[in-house]
Every structure is written in structure tokens, then in C-alpha cells.
Amino acid sequence: MKTDTPLTHHTGIHLPLICGPMYPCSNPELVAAASDAGAIGVVQPLSLTYVHGHDFREGLRLIKSITDRPIGMNALIEASSKRYLNKNVEWIDIALEEGIRFFITSLGKPRWVVDRVSAVGGVVYHDITERKWALKALDSGVQGLIAVNRRAGGHAGPLAQAPLLEEVSDLGLPVVCAGGIGTPEQFVEALQLGYAGVQMGTRFIATTECRASTPYKQSILDAEEDDIVLTERLSGIPVAVINTPYVQRRGTKSGPLARWMLRGPTWMKHLMRTIYALKSTFELKRTSLDEQGTKDYWQAGCSVSGIDKILSVREVVKRCADALAAAP
Secondary structure, eight states: OSSSSSHHHHTTOOOEEEEOOOEEEOOOOHHHHHHHHTSEEEEHIIIIIITTOOOHHHHHHHHHOOOSSSEEEEEEOOTHHHHHHHHHHHHHHHHHHHHEEEEEEEESSOHHHHHHHHTTTOEEEEEESHHHHHHHHTTTTTTTEEEEEEOOOSSSSOOOOOHHHHHHHGSSSSSSESSOSSSSHHEEEEEEEEEEEEEEEEHHHSBOOSOHHHHHHHHHHHHHHHHGEESSSTTTSSSEOOOOOOHHHOOOOOHHHHHHHTSSOHHHHHHHHHHHHHHHHHHHHHHHOOOOOOEEEEEOGGGGGGSSSOOOHHHHHHHHHHHHHHHO
């Protein structure tokens, strides 16, 4: 199979593979290694600044000192917090000043990001989980879609890989598959299905360059697909995590007050989600870096079933490239 797709043209990369933005696992060395290997690493701003302690501009420059290949940036643009929205505007402007031209937006309507980025020749891909969100993204002028399916880590969607592509394939935009891909064979299968690229997250946590703790990585190696469960207790919206003893003790359903607030008017939903965000941001930072593994609260997707070894990022990318080159 050919390695060139609309994604490679939009990003200037060699292989249609994205190392997805992950809170809290996207440390600068991981992002840089993915890009340097021929894929594209995507910066997650809170990971860069809050978890790994870098000033945003200086963190971008650190990544660029490791690789001269293109990198991307993720922006969560839902206006649940005006302060966080303003921070995203600042981060996007800095990223543009530092030469980043590929952006992945999540939540909300990305029109204002598209306007900023397109003005300097950049492109925006938007996370979607079903057709109605894809239509809003299309109306906002995005250049591509990240189709998050039900096997993804993070906020998984309701649809399987093939039906989700079928729902949005008529919109005239390149579609990237996100969810459940951890092996070179699965990477090739997604491209053969008609996707313009693949976004991997969990596979890149289990790499030498990722700063996630050893217990976190080992849990990914040990887990099977049925060990992934959805919890509402991180954000109020189901998030995929490994079903560890800590998750079992804590439970996966929101409490009565949280459920009541999340069903309430917009201001109440935003307040509850802000409370969740503040709590989970701190908790996930602590648990992901804790080498003692005292609180095993770890995000991952169903791709764990195909991950059985810690590899270098370069080896992950090379195996995908080799499998694609060998495919008919």
C-alpha cells in the first residue's frame, strides 16, 4: 500500500500515523520521538505544562530541539471554563508563532481555531464520535476528522470502527481512525478500510520515551480488552480506564449529586464538569507518575489486547511502516 494519504499531505509526515495527545502521558520526549520517527506527535498543553512542568513556549522549543520534523497541538475548546478557553487561545497563538501548523480540536465548535490556523496555512482536524458532530465540524471549515470509536481510550464514542467511517465518509474530508489500534496489522487494516490515517494513544504509553510509571505500563501489558471499562467519575462522561482494584473499589458511576447536576441547566453542567476536571487533573497526574502504583487509576483503550512489550517509539513506527509496505 502507498504511504501517502491526505493526512501525510496535510502534515508533511512520512507515515499516516498520529501519536495522539494524551493527558497526562504526552511528555515532550514522547511527542518529539514520534515525529522524529516519521509519524507526528501532538502536544497536549496541560500535559506539557502542568504534568511535566514546562512553560508552554519553552516546552515547544524543547521538542523542536530534539526533532526538526512537524509536530501538532491539541486544543480542548469547549467553553465550560472561560479561563481555560482563554488559555487555549493563548496556547494556540504561541503554537502558531512557534511554527506549528497541525491542530486537533476536541469538543465545541472549532470555527475560531480554523480561522486562526487557516490564516497562516495550517490545518485543523476535529475529534468526532458520530455524524452530528462531524457535520458541525464540517460547517466550521475543518480540513479533517479524527473518528473516535468505541474501542478508544479517553472519551470513547458509541460506534465501531467501520460504521463510524461509513457515517462520515460522504462528507469529503479525510478521516483518521482513533481507537483500538495497537498492532501493525490493525494499523494496516484501518487504512485498507478507507481511513486516511490512524491515531494511536495507548500503544505509545507503553514505550521507553513515555514518562508514565512502570506500574502503569505493566498494567497495559497485562490487560486484555475486557479489562477496559468506562467510568463516569473522571469527567462525568464515560472515560475508558483499566479495571484495576482501585477502580473496582471506587466504582464507575457518578454519585447522585453529580448526576443531578449533569442533568441540570447549562451553567450547572459546566460547574459539575469543572469540579470533575479540577479533581481528575490532579489525580491522573499523580497516579500516572507514581512508581509505587499505590493508586492504580490509569486510562487506556481496548488496544491493550495487542500490546505485550515495551518498545521504543521508533520501533513502534517502524513496525507500522514495514507492515504497510508489505501490504498488497
